Amino acid sequence: MKEKKEIIARPDKKIYREGNTVVKMFGTSYSKADILNEALNHARVEETGLKIPQLLGVSIVEGRWSITTEWIEGRTMQEVMDENPERLPELMEQFVDLQLTVHKQRAPLLNKLKDKLNRQISSLKEELDATGRYELHTRIEGMPRHNKVLHGDFNPSNIIVQEDGTCYILDWSHATQGNGSADAGRTYLLFSLQDEKIADLYLDVYCRKADTARQYVQQWLPIVAAAQLTKHRPEETEVLKKWADVFEYQ
Ligand SMILES: Nc1ncnc2c1ncn2[C@@H]1O[C@H](COP(=O)(O)OP(=O)(O)OP(=O)(O)O)[C@@H](O)[C@H]1O
Ligand SMILES: [Mg+2]
Known part of the structure:
Protein backbone atom coordinates (compact mmCIF):
# COMPACT_ATOMS: atom_id res chain seq x y z
CA MET A 1 0.00 0.00 0.00
CA LYS A 2 1.26 3.45 -0.92
CA GLU A 3 1.51 6.02 1.85
CA LYS A 4 -1.29 8.60 2.04
CA LYS A 5 -0.23 12.17 2.71
CA GLU A 6 -2.91 14.64 3.71
CA ILE A 7 -3.01 17.95 1.77
CA ILE A 8 -6.29 19.46 3.00
CA ALA A 9 -8.82 18.30 5.59
CA ARG A 10 -12.08 20.23 5.85
CA PRO A 11 -15.32 19.01 7.41
CA ASP A 12 -16.78 18.32 3.95
CA LYS A 13 -13.66 17.59 1.87
CA LYS A 14 -10.41 15.72 2.28
CA ILE A 15 -7.55 15.87 -0.24
CA TYR A 16 -4.55 13.61 0.01
CA ARG A 17 -1.61 12.49 -2.06
CA GLU A 18 -1.15 8.79 -2.69
CA GLY A 19 1.92 7.96 -4.77
CA ASN A 20 1.65 9.84 -8.04
CA THR A 21 -2.03 10.58 -7.58
CA VAL A 22 -4.21 13.06 -5.68
CA VAL A 23 -7.51 11.89 -4.21
CA LYS A 24 -10.25 14.42 -3.47
CA MET A 25 -12.80 12.84 -1.09
CA PHE A 26 -16.17 14.59 -0.78
CA GLY A 27 -18.45 14.72 2.25
CA THR A 28 -22.21 14.25 2.33
CA SER A 29 -22.92 17.93 1.59
CA TYR A 30 -21.97 17.18 -2.05
CA SER A 31 -24.52 15.39 -4.19
CA LYS A 32 -23.43 12.57 -6.47
CA ALA A 33 -24.33 14.87 -9.37
CA ASP A 34 -21.99 17.64 -8.09
CA ILE A 35 -19.08 15.23 -8.04
CA LEU A 36 -19.83 13.70 -11.44
CA ASN A 37 -20.25 17.23 -12.83
CA GLU A 38 -16.78 18.23 -11.53
CA ALA A 39 -15.25 15.11 -13.09
CA LEU A 40 -17.08 15.67 -16.39
CA ASN A 41 -15.98 19.33 -16.53
CA HIS A 42 -12.42 18.22 -15.86
CA ALA A 43 -12.59 15.63 -18.64
CA ARG A 44 -14.02 18.15 -21.10
CA VAL A 45 -11.26 20.66 -20.33
CA GLU A 46 -8.61 17.94 -20.58
CA GLU A 47 -9.73 17.43 -24.19
CA THR A 48 -8.77 21.02 -25.06
CA GLY A 49 -5.10 20.16 -24.48
CA LEU A 50 -4.59 22.70 -21.68
CA LYS A 51 -1.95 21.73 -19.11
CA ILE A 52 -4.08 20.25 -16.35
CA PRO A 53 -3.68 17.10 -14.22
CA GLN A 54 -5.01 13.99 -15.91
CA LEU A 55 -8.28 12.67 -14.53
CA LEU A 56 -7.65 9.08 -13.44
CA GLY A 57 -10.84 7.97 -11.76
CA VAL A 58 -14.14 8.62 -10.04
CA SER A 59 -14.92 6.09 -7.34
CA ILE A 60 -16.15 5.42 -3.83
CA VAL A 61 -13.25 5.32 -1.33
CA GLU A 62 -14.02 4.49 2.32
CA GLY A 63 -17.69 5.04 1.57
CA ARG A 64 -17.14 8.54 0.10
CA TRP A 65 -17.33 9.75 -3.50
CA SER A 66 -13.82 10.62 -4.70
CA ILE A 67 -12.04 12.03 -7.73
CA THR A 68 -8.50 10.85 -8.45
CA THR A 69 -6.12 12.91 -10.59
CA GLU A 70 -2.46 12.90 -11.46
CA TRP A 71 -0.16 14.46 -8.80
CA ILE A 72 1.65 17.56 -10.10
CA GLU A 73 4.97 18.30 -8.42
CA GLY A 74 5.53 21.96 -7.53
N1 LIG B 1 -3.22 17.31 -8.97
C1 LIG B 1 -2.66 17.98 -7.97
N2 LIG B 1 -1.31 18.02 -7.86
C2 LIG B 1 -0.74 18.70 -6.82
N3 LIG B 1 -1.43 19.34 -5.88
C3 LIG B 1 -2.77 19.32 -5.92
C4 LIG B 1 -3.45 18.65 -6.97
N4 LIG B 1 -4.77 18.80 -6.78
C5 LIG B 1 -4.91 19.54 -5.65
N5 LIG B 1 -3.71 19.87 -5.13
C6 LIG B 1 -3.47 20.69 -3.92
O1 LIG B 1 -4.67 20.73 -3.17
C7 LIG B 1 -5.18 22.07 -3.08
C8 LIG B 1 -6.71 22.08 -3.21
O2 LIG B 1 -7.11 21.42 -4.41
P1 LIG B 1 -8.36 21.91 -5.26
O3 LIG B 1 -8.14 23.32 -5.66
O4 LIG B 1 -8.60 20.92 -6.32
O5 LIG B 1 -9.54 21.80 -4.20
P2 LIG B 1 -10.34 22.92 -3.42
O6 LIG B 1 -9.64 24.24 -3.47
O7 LIG B 1 -10.74 22.37 -2.12
O8 LIG B 1 -11.59 23.03 -4.25
P3 LIG B 1 -12.68 24.15 -4.09
O9 LIG B 1 -12.02 25.41 -4.61
O10 LIG B 1 -13.77 23.63 -4.93
O11 LIG B 1 -12.98 24.22 -2.62
C9 LIG B 1 -4.49 22.84 -4.20
O12 LIG B 1 -4.39 24.22 -3.89
C10 LIG B 1 -3.14 22.13 -4.27
O13 LIG B 1 -2.28 22.62 -3.26
MG1 LIG C 1 -8.84 25.19 -5.16
Missing part, protein backbone atom coordinates in the same frame (compact mmCIF):
# COMPACT_ATOMS: atom_id res chain seq x y z
CA ARG A 75 4.17 24.78 -5.40
CA THR A 76 0.93 26.71 -5.79
CA MET A 77 1.28 30.16 -7.34
CA GLN A 78 -0.25 31.48 -4.10
CA GLU A 79 2.69 30.06 -2.14
CA VAL A 80 5.17 31.50 -4.63
CA MET A 81 3.48 34.94 -4.39
CA ASP A 82 3.42 34.84 -0.58
CA GLU A 83 7.07 33.83 -0.31
CA ASN A 84 8.35 36.31 -2.93
CA PRO A 85 6.32 39.54 -2.68
CA GLU A 86 8.89 41.35 -4.83
CA ARG A 87 8.01 39.00 -7.71
CA LEU A 88 4.30 39.89 -7.60
CA PRO A 89 4.27 42.09 -10.74
CA GLU A 90 6.03 39.44 -12.82
CA LEU A 91 3.89 36.60 -11.40
CA MET A 92 0.72 38.57 -12.08
CA GLU A 93 1.69 38.85 -15.76
CA GLN A 94 2.15 35.08 -15.87
CA PHE A 95 -1.13 34.54 -13.99
CA VAL A 96 -3.10 36.63 -16.52
CA ASP A 97 -1.34 35.00 -19.49
CA LEU A 98 -2.52 31.63 -18.17
CA GLN A 99 -6.10 32.84 -17.75
CA LEU A 100 -6.08 34.18 -21.32
CA THR A 101 -4.75 30.83 -22.56
CA VAL A 102 -7.79 29.20 -20.96
CA HIS A 103 -10.11 31.74 -22.60
CA LYS A 104 -8.64 30.88 -26.02
CA GLN A 105 -9.99 27.33 -25.72
CA ARG A 106 -13.40 26.08 -26.81
CA ALA A 107 -15.37 23.20 -25.31
CA PRO A 108 -18.88 23.36 -26.74
CA LEU A 109 -20.30 20.76 -24.36
CA LEU A 110 -19.46 22.63 -21.15
CA ASN A 111 -22.37 24.19 -19.27
CA LYS A 112 -23.13 27.81 -20.11
CA LEU A 113 -22.08 30.47 -17.61
CA LYS A 114 -25.27 32.48 -18.13
CA ASP A 115 -27.45 29.49 -17.22
CA LYS A 116 -25.42 28.87 -14.09
CA LEU A 117 -25.54 32.54 -13.03
CA ASN A 118 -29.30 32.81 -13.63
CA ARG A 119 -29.85 29.67 -11.55
CA GLN A 120 -27.64 30.96 -8.73
CA ILE A 121 -29.37 34.36 -8.66
CA SER A 122 -32.83 32.77 -8.65
CA SER A 123 -31.83 30.82 -5.56
CA LEU A 124 -30.98 33.96 -3.55
CA LYS A 125 -34.51 34.65 -2.26
CA GLU A 126 -33.29 35.29 1.31
CA GLU A 127 -30.44 37.62 0.33
CA LEU A 128 -31.92 39.68 -2.54
CA ASP A 129 -35.47 40.91 -3.09
CA ALA A 130 -37.35 40.27 -6.33
CA THR A 131 -36.42 43.70 -7.72
CA GLY A 132 -32.71 43.15 -7.11
CA ARG A 133 -32.84 39.68 -8.67
CA TYR A 134 -34.76 41.01 -11.69
CA GLU A 135 -32.10 43.68 -12.28
CA LEU A 136 -29.35 41.08 -12.19
CA HIS A 137 -31.18 38.69 -14.55
CA THR A 138 -31.74 41.58 -16.97
CA ARG A 139 -28.09 42.60 -16.76
CA ILE A 140 -26.97 39.02 -17.54
CA GLU A 141 -29.22 38.92 -20.60
CA GLY A 142 -27.76 42.22 -21.82
CA MET A 143 -24.16 40.98 -21.78
CA PRO A 144 -22.58 39.81 -25.05
CA ARG A 145 -22.72 36.07 -25.63
CA HIS A 146 -19.31 34.43 -25.90
CA ASN A 147 -18.22 30.80 -25.78
CA LYS A 148 -14.77 30.88 -24.22
CA VAL A 149 -13.69 28.21 -21.75
CA LEU A 150 -13.90 29.81 -18.30
CA HIS A 151 -12.27 28.33 -15.21
CA GLY A 152 -14.79 29.94 -12.86
CA ASP A 153 -12.50 30.02 -9.80
CA PHE A 154 -9.28 31.29 -11.33
CA ASN A 155 -7.03 32.24 -8.41
CA PRO A 156 -3.37 31.57 -7.54
CA SER A 157 -4.15 28.62 -5.23
CA ASN A 158 -5.50 26.74 -8.23
CA ILE A 159 -2.22 26.91 -10.15
CA ILE A 160 0.79 24.65 -9.59
CA VAL A 161 4.15 26.12 -10.66
CA GLN A 162 6.83 23.55 -11.36
CA GLU A 163 10.58 23.94 -10.77
CA ASP A 164 11.13 24.84 -14.45
CA GLY A 165 8.28 27.39 -14.45
CA THR A 166 5.68 25.20 -16.19
CA CYS A 167 2.18 25.88 -14.81
CA TYR A 168 -0.73 23.47 -14.36
CA ILE A 169 -4.27 24.65 -13.63
CA LEU A 170 -6.31 22.71 -11.04
CA ASP A 171 -9.85 22.58 -9.77
CA TRP A 172 -12.25 22.63 -12.72
CA SER A 173 -15.40 22.21 -10.61
CA HIS A 174 -16.73 25.62 -11.69
CA ALA A 175 -15.75 25.50 -15.39
CA THR A 176 -18.28 26.79 -17.92
CA GLN A 177 -18.25 28.50 -21.31
CA GLY A 178 -19.09 32.17 -21.73
CA ASN A 179 -17.71 35.70 -21.52
CA GLY A 180 -14.05 36.11 -20.47
CA SER A 181 -14.82 39.38 -18.66
CA ALA A 182 -17.15 37.54 -16.30
CA ASP A 183 -14.31 35.17 -15.38
CA ALA A 184 -12.03 38.19 -14.88
CA GLY A 185 -14.72 39.84 -12.74
CA ARG A 186 -14.85 36.78 -10.52
CA THR A 187 -11.05 36.67 -10.17
CA TYR A 188 -11.06 40.39 -9.31
CA LEU A 189 -13.74 39.75 -6.68
CA LEU A 190 -11.73 36.89 -5.14
CA PHE A 191 -8.60 39.08 -4.92
CA SER A 192 -10.66 42.00 -3.53
CA LEU A 193 -11.99 39.88 -0.69
CA GLN A 194 -8.31 39.40 0.34
CA ASP A 195 -6.43 42.55 -0.72
CA GLU A 196 -7.67 45.59 -2.69
CA LYS A 197 -4.21 46.53 -3.98
CA ILE A 198 -3.51 43.12 -5.46
CA ALA A 199 -7.02 43.14 -6.96
CA ASP A 200 -6.30 46.46 -8.68
CA LEU A 201 -2.98 45.22 -10.00
CA TYR A 202 -4.76 42.16 -11.39
CA LEU A 203 -7.43 44.21 -13.13
CA ASP A 204 -4.82 46.53 -14.67
CA VAL A 205 -2.82 43.64 -16.06
CA TYR A 206 -5.91 41.75 -17.27
CA CYS A 207 -7.42 44.77 -19.06
CA ARG A 208 -4.10 45.61 -20.72
CA LYS A 209 -3.38 42.07 -21.91
CA ALA A 210 -6.96 41.29 -22.97
CA ASP A 211 -7.38 44.79 -24.46
CA THR A 212 -10.60 45.09 -22.47
CA ALA A 213 -12.07 48.21 -20.86
CA ARG A 214 -12.18 48.18 -17.05
CA GLN A 215 -15.84 49.23 -17.23
CA TYR A 216 -16.66 46.08 -19.17
CA VAL A 217 -15.28 43.84 -16.40
CA GLN A 218 -16.90 46.06 -13.77
CA GLN A 219 -20.32 45.55 -15.35
CA TRP A 220 -20.06 41.92 -14.32
CA LEU A 221 -19.22 42.69 -10.67
CA PRO A 222 -22.77 42.87 -9.27
CA ILE A 223 -23.52 39.55 -11.01
CA VAL A 224 -20.43 37.67 -9.83
CA ALA A 225 -20.85 39.11 -6.32
CA ALA A 226 -24.43 37.83 -6.21
CA ALA A 227 -23.23 34.42 -7.41
CA GLN A 228 -20.66 34.34 -4.60
CA LEU A 229 -23.49 34.91 -2.08
CA THR A 230 -24.64 31.35 -2.84
CA LYS A 231 -21.58 30.12 -0.89
CA HIS A 232 -23.23 31.49 2.28
CA ARG A 233 -20.04 32.65 3.96
CA PRO A 234 -21.19 34.93 6.81
CA GLU A 235 -17.94 36.95 6.77
CA GLU A 236 -18.53 37.90 3.09
CA THR A 237 -22.29 38.52 3.11
CA GLU A 238 -22.35 42.23 3.91
CA VAL A 239 -19.75 43.31 1.34
CA LEU A 240 -21.18 41.03 -1.36
CA LYS A 241 -24.69 42.41 -0.87
CA LYS A 242 -23.31 45.91 -1.44
CA TRP A 243 -21.53 44.80 -4.62
CA ALA A 244 -24.66 43.00 -5.82
CA ASP A 245 -26.73 46.17 -5.49
CA VAL A 246 -26.90 47.27 -9.14
CA PHE A 247 -28.15 50.74 -8.25
CA GLU A 248 -24.98 51.55 -6.29
CA TYR A 249 -22.98 51.12 -9.49
CA GLN A 250 -24.96 53.53 -11.63
Whole structure:
Protein backbone atom coordinates (compact mmCIF):
# COMPACT_ATOMS: atom_id res chain seq x y z
CA MET A 1 0.00 0.00 0.00
CA LYS A 2 1.26 3.45 -0.92
CA GLU A 3 1.51 6.02 1.85
CA LYS A 4 -1.29 8.60 2.04
CA LYS A 5 -0.23 12.17 2.71
CA GLU A 6 -2.91 14.64 3.71
CA ILE A 7 -3.01 17.95 1.77
CA ILE A 8 -6.29 19.46 3.00
CA ALA A 9 -8.82 18.30 5.59
CA ARG A 10 -12.08 20.23 5.85
CA PRO A 11 -15.32 19.01 7.41
CA ASP A 12 -16.78 18.32 3.95
CA LYS A 13 -13.66 17.59 1.87
CA LYS A 14 -10.41 15.72 2.28
CA ILE A 15 -7.55 15.87 -0.24
CA TYR A 16 -4.55 13.61 0.01
CA ARG A 17 -1.61 12.49 -2.06
CA GLU A 18 -1.15 8.79 -2.69
CA GLY A 19 1.92 7.96 -4.77
CA ASN A 20 1.65 9.84 -8.04
CA THR A 21 -2.03 10.58 -7.58
CA VAL A 22 -4.21 13.06 -5.68
CA VAL A 23 -7.51 11.89 -4.21
CA LYS A 24 -10.25 14.42 -3.47
CA MET A 25 -12.80 12.84 -1.09
CA PHE A 26 -16.17 14.59 -0.78
CA GLY A 27 -18.45 14.72 2.25
CA THR A 28 -22.21 14.25 2.33
CA SER A 29 -22.92 17.93 1.59
CA TYR A 30 -21.97 17.18 -2.05
CA SER A 31 -24.52 15.39 -4.19
CA LYS A 32 -23.43 12.57 -6.47
CA ALA A 33 -24.33 14.87 -9.37
CA ASP A 34 -21.99 17.64 -8.09
CA ILE A 35 -19.08 15.23 -8.04
CA LEU A 36 -19.83 13.70 -11.44
CA ASN A 37 -20.25 17.23 -12.83
CA GLU A 38 -16.78 18.23 -11.53
CA ALA A 39 -15.25 15.11 -13.09
CA LEU A 40 -17.08 15.67 -16.39
CA ASN A 41 -15.98 19.33 -16.53
CA HIS A 42 -12.42 18.22 -15.86
CA ALA A 43 -12.59 15.63 -18.64
CA ARG A 44 -14.02 18.15 -21.10
CA VAL A 45 -11.26 20.66 -20.33
CA GLU A 46 -8.61 17.94 -20.58
CA GLU A 47 -9.73 17.43 -24.19
CA THR A 48 -8.77 21.02 -25.06
CA GLY A 49 -5.10 20.16 -24.48
CA LEU A 50 -4.59 22.70 -21.68
CA LYS A 51 -1.95 21.73 -19.11
CA ILE A 52 -4.08 20.25 -16.35
CA PRO A 53 -3.68 17.10 -14.22
CA GLN A 54 -5.01 13.99 -15.91
CA LEU A 55 -8.28 12.67 -14.53
CA LEU A 56 -7.65 9.08 -13.44
CA GLY A 57 -10.84 7.97 -11.76
CA VAL A 58 -14.14 8.62 -10.04
CA SER A 59 -14.92 6.09 -7.34
CA ILE A 60 -16.15 5.42 -3.83
CA VAL A 61 -13.25 5.32 -1.33
CA GLU A 62 -14.02 4.49 2.32
CA GLY A 63 -17.69 5.04 1.57
CA ARG A 64 -17.14 8.54 0.10
CA TRP A 65 -17.33 9.75 -3.50
CA SER A 66 -13.82 10.62 -4.70
CA ILE A 67 -12.04 12.03 -7.73
CA THR A 68 -8.50 10.85 -8.45
CA THR A 69 -6.12 12.91 -10.59
CA GLU A 70 -2.46 12.90 -11.46
CA TRP A 71 -0.16 14.46 -8.80
CA ILE A 72 1.65 17.56 -10.10
CA GLU A 73 4.97 18.30 -8.42
CA GLY A 74 5.53 21.96 -7.53
CA ARG A 75 4.17 24.78 -5.40
CA THR A 76 0.93 26.71 -5.79
CA MET A 77 1.28 30.16 -7.34
CA GLN A 78 -0.25 31.48 -4.10
CA GLU A 79 2.69 30.06 -2.14
CA VAL A 80 5.17 31.50 -4.63
CA MET A 81 3.48 34.94 -4.39
CA ASP A 82 3.42 34.84 -0.58
CA GLU A 83 7.07 33.83 -0.31
CA ASN A 84 8.35 36.31 -2.93
CA PRO A 85 6.32 39.54 -2.68
CA GLU A 86 8.89 41.35 -4.83
CA ARG A 87 8.01 39.00 -7.71
CA LEU A 88 4.30 39.89 -7.60
CA PRO A 89 4.27 42.09 -10.74
CA GLU A 90 6.03 39.44 -12.82
CA LEU A 91 3.89 36.60 -11.40
CA MET A 92 0.72 38.57 -12.08
CA GLU A 93 1.69 38.85 -15.76
CA GLN A 94 2.15 35.08 -15.87
CA PHE A 95 -1.13 34.54 -13.99
CA VAL A 96 -3.10 36.63 -16.52
CA ASP A 97 -1.34 35.00 -19.49
CA LEU A 98 -2.52 31.63 -18.17
CA GLN A 99 -6.10 32.84 -17.75
CA LEU A 100 -6.08 34.18 -21.32
CA THR A 101 -4.75 30.83 -22.56
CA VAL A 102 -7.79 29.20 -20.96
CA HIS A 103 -10.11 31.74 -22.60
CA LYS A 104 -8.64 30.88 -26.02
CA GLN A 105 -9.99 27.33 -25.72
CA ARG A 106 -13.40 26.08 -26.81
CA ALA A 107 -15.37 23.20 -25.31
CA PRO A 108 -18.88 23.36 -26.74
CA LEU A 109 -20.30 20.76 -24.36
CA LEU A 110 -19.46 22.63 -21.15
CA ASN A 111 -22.37 24.19 -19.27
CA LYS A 112 -23.13 27.81 -20.11
CA LEU A 113 -22.08 30.47 -17.61
CA LYS A 114 -25.27 32.48 -18.13
CA ASP A 115 -27.45 29.49 -17.22
CA LYS A 116 -25.42 28.87 -14.09
CA LEU A 117 -25.54 32.54 -13.03
CA ASN A 118 -29.30 32.81 -13.63
CA ARG A 119 -29.85 29.67 -11.55
CA GLN A 120 -27.64 30.96 -8.73
CA ILE A 121 -29.37 34.36 -8.66
CA SER A 122 -32.83 32.77 -8.65
CA SER A 123 -31.83 30.82 -5.56
CA LEU A 124 -30.98 33.96 -3.55
CA LYS A 125 -34.51 34.65 -2.26
CA GLU A 126 -33.29 35.29 1.31
CA GLU A 127 -30.44 37.62 0.33
CA LEU A 128 -31.92 39.68 -2.54
CA ASP A 129 -35.47 40.91 -3.09
CA ALA A 130 -37.35 40.27 -6.33
CA THR A 131 -36.42 43.70 -7.72
CA GLY A 132 -32.71 43.15 -7.11
CA ARG A 133 -32.84 39.68 -8.67
CA TYR A 134 -34.76 41.01 -11.69
CA GLU A 135 -32.10 43.68 -12.28
CA LEU A 136 -29.35 41.08 -12.19
CA HIS A 137 -31.18 38.69 -14.55
CA THR A 138 -31.74 41.58 -16.97
CA ARG A 139 -28.09 42.60 -16.76
CA ILE A 140 -26.97 39.02 -17.54
CA GLU A 141 -29.22 38.92 -20.60
CA GLY A 142 -27.76 42.22 -21.82
CA MET A 143 -24.16 40.98 -21.78
CA PRO A 144 -22.58 39.81 -25.05
CA ARG A 145 -22.72 36.07 -25.63
CA HIS A 146 -19.31 34.43 -25.90
CA ASN A 147 -18.22 30.80 -25.78
CA LYS A 148 -14.77 30.88 -24.22
CA VAL A 149 -13.69 28.21 -21.75
CA LEU A 150 -13.90 29.81 -18.30
CA HIS A 151 -12.27 28.33 -15.21
CA GLY A 152 -14.79 29.94 -12.86
CA ASP A 153 -12.50 30.02 -9.80
CA PHE A 154 -9.28 31.29 -11.33
CA ASN A 155 -7.03 32.24 -8.41
CA PRO A 156 -3.37 31.57 -7.54
CA SER A 157 -4.15 28.62 -5.23
CA ASN A 158 -5.50 26.74 -8.23
CA ILE A 159 -2.22 26.91 -10.15
CA ILE A 160 0.79 24.65 -9.59
CA VAL A 161 4.15 26.12 -10.66
CA GLN A 162 6.83 23.55 -11.36
CA GLU A 163 10.58 23.94 -10.77
CA ASP A 164 11.13 24.84 -14.45
CA GLY A 165 8.28 27.39 -14.45
CA THR A 166 5.68 25.20 -16.19
CA CYS A 167 2.18 25.88 -14.81
CA TYR A 168 -0.73 23.47 -14.36
CA ILE A 169 -4.27 24.65 -13.63
CA LEU A 170 -6.31 22.71 -11.04
CA ASP A 171 -9.85 22.58 -9.77
CA TRP A 172 -12.25 22.63 -12.72
CA SER A 173 -15.40 22.21 -10.61
CA HIS A 174 -16.73 25.62 -11.69
CA ALA A 175 -15.75 25.50 -15.39
CA THR A 176 -18.28 26.79 -17.92
CA GLN A 177 -18.25 28.50 -21.31
CA GLY A 178 -19.09 32.17 -21.73
CA ASN A 179 -17.71 35.70 -21.52
CA GLY A 180 -14.05 36.11 -20.47
CA SER A 181 -14.82 39.38 -18.66
CA ALA A 182 -17.15 37.54 -16.30
CA ASP A 183 -14.31 35.17 -15.38
CA ALA A 184 -12.03 38.19 -14.88
CA GLY A 185 -14.72 39.84 -12.74
CA ARG A 186 -14.85 36.78 -10.52
CA THR A 187 -11.05 36.67 -10.17
CA TYR A 188 -11.06 40.39 -9.31
CA LEU A 189 -13.74 39.75 -6.68
CA LEU A 190 -11.73 36.89 -5.14
CA PHE A 191 -8.60 39.08 -4.92
CA SER A 192 -10.66 42.00 -3.53
CA LEU A 193 -11.99 39.88 -0.69
CA GLN A 194 -8.31 39.40 0.34
CA ASP A 195 -6.43 42.55 -0.72
CA GLU A 196 -7.67 45.59 -2.69
CA LYS A 197 -4.21 46.53 -3.98
CA ILE A 198 -3.51 43.12 -5.46
CA ALA A 199 -7.02 43.14 -6.96
CA ASP A 200 -6.30 46.46 -8.68
CA LEU A 201 -2.98 45.22 -10.00
CA TYR A 202 -4.76 42.16 -11.39
CA LEU A 203 -7.43 44.21 -13.13
CA ASP A 204 -4.82 46.53 -14.67
CA VAL A 205 -2.82 43.64 -16.06
CA TYR A 206 -5.91 41.75 -17.27
CA CYS A 207 -7.42 44.77 -19.06
CA ARG A 208 -4.10 45.61 -20.72
CA LYS A 209 -3.38 42.07 -21.91
CA ALA A 210 -6.96 41.29 -22.97
CA ASP A 211 -7.38 44.79 -24.46
CA THR A 212 -10.60 45.09 -22.47
CA ALA A 213 -12.07 48.21 -20.86
CA ARG A 214 -12.18 48.18 -17.05
CA GLN A 215 -15.84 49.23 -17.23
CA TYR A 216 -16.66 46.08 -19.17
CA VAL A 217 -15.28 43.84 -16.40
CA GLN A 218 -16.90 46.06 -13.77
CA GLN A 219 -20.32 45.55 -15.35
CA TRP A 220 -20.06 41.92 -14.32
CA LEU A 221 -19.22 42.69 -10.67
CA PRO A 222 -22.77 42.87 -9.27
CA ILE A 223 -23.52 39.55 -11.01
CA VAL A 224 -20.43 37.67 -9.83
CA ALA A 225 -20.85 39.11 -6.32
CA ALA A 226 -24.43 37.83 -6.21
CA ALA A 227 -23.23 34.42 -7.41
CA GLN A 228 -20.66 34.34 -4.60
CA LEU A 229 -23.49 34.91 -2.08
CA THR A 230 -24.64 31.35 -2.84
CA LYS A 231 -21.58 30.12 -0.89
CA HIS A 232 -23.23 31.49 2.28
CA ARG A 233 -20.04 32.65 3.96
CA PRO A 234 -21.19 34.93 6.81
CA GLU A 235 -17.94 36.95 6.77
CA GLU A 236 -18.53 37.90 3.09
CA THR A 237 -22.29 38.52 3.11
CA GLU A 238 -22.35 42.23 3.91
CA VAL A 239 -19.75 43.31 1.34
CA LEU A 240 -21.18 41.03 -1.36
CA LYS A 241 -24.69 42.41 -0.87
CA LYS A 242 -23.31 45.91 -1.44
CA TRP A 243 -21.53 44.80 -4.62
CA ALA A 244 -24.66 43.00 -5.82
CA ASP A 245 -26.73 46.17 -5.49
CA VAL A 246 -26.90 47.27 -9.14
CA PHE A 247 -28.15 50.74 -8.25
CA GLU A 248 -24.98 51.55 -6.29
CA TYR A 249 -22.98 51.12 -9.49
CA GLN A 250 -24.96 53.53 -11.63
N1 LIG B 1 -3.22 17.31 -8.97
C1 LIG B 1 -2.66 17.98 -7.97
N2 LIG B 1 -1.31 18.02 -7.86
C2 LIG B 1 -0.74 18.70 -6.82
N3 LIG B 1 -1.43 19.34 -5.88
C3 LIG B 1 -2.77 19.32 -5.92
C4 LIG B 1 -3.45 18.65 -6.97
N4 LIG B 1 -4.77 18.80 -6.78
C5 LIG B 1 -4.91 19.54 -5.65
N5 LIG B 1 -3.71 19.87 -5.13
C6 LIG B 1 -3.47 20.69 -3.92
O1 LIG B 1 -4.67 20.73 -3.17
C7 LIG B 1 -5.18 22.07 -3.08
C8 LIG B 1 -6.71 22.08 -3.21
O2 LIG B 1 -7.11 21.42 -4.41
P1 LIG B 1 -8.36 21.91 -5.26
O3 LIG B 1 -8.14 23.32 -5.66
O4 LIG B 1 -8.60 20.92 -6.32
O5 LIG B 1 -9.54 21.80 -4.20
P2 LIG B 1 -10.34 22.92 -3.42
O6 LIG B 1 -9.64 24.24 -3.47
O7 LIG B 1 -10.74 22.37 -2.12
O8 LIG B 1 -11.59 23.03 -4.25
P3 LIG B 1 -12.68 24.15 -4.09
O9 LIG B 1 -12.02 25.41 -4.61
O10 LIG B 1 -13.77 23.63 -4.93
O11 LIG B 1 -12.98 24.22 -2.62
C9 LIG B 1 -4.49 22.84 -4.20
O12 LIG B 1 -4.39 24.22 -3.89
C10 LIG B 1 -3.14 22.13 -4.27
O13 LIG B 1 -2.28 22.62 -3.26
MG1 LIG C 1 -8.84 25.19 -5.16
